[in-house]
Amino acid sequence: MALDKTDVVDFVGIEKGSEFAALTIADSWDWRDERTHLLALQAKLNAYFKFIESGQIWESYPEAVGRQLVIDVIGRFPLPQIGIDLLKNASDTCKVLGVRIRYSHYPGPQEQPNCGPTK
Secondary structure: OHHHOOOOOOEEEEOOOOOEEEEEEEEOOOOOOHHHHHHHHHHHHHHHHHHHHOOHHHHHOHHHOOOEEEEEEEEOOOOOHHHHHHHHHHHHHHHHHOEEEEEEEOOOOOOOOOOOOOO
16 A cells, blocks of 8 residues: 555554554655655645544544544655655644644664575
8 A cells, every 4th residue: 555545544553552543654665756755645644634534534443533643654764854844744734633643764674684595
């Protein structure tokens, strides 16, 4: 799913040990083409906002009722300044909805070197 499908909510779940219901965006794209990446991330965020504003979050995931909503953007690559600016502007906008946005960088599991066949 991720940024390839901007109209789909990737994941929704309850964060252990907190009052948060987390809607997660899995961002595996690099930032070589900043403009394309930025537009896709913005479209994805807008889809999440629509999902929340329409009340579909409560219908699709009733466990989220009564919890603080947070949109977690999990990126495989570190955010450049333009990405930081987008998330800050989106955070300011979604305060009206009572939603927070968080970003974390998760490069994925480290690949093990191929040492040849095992016997």
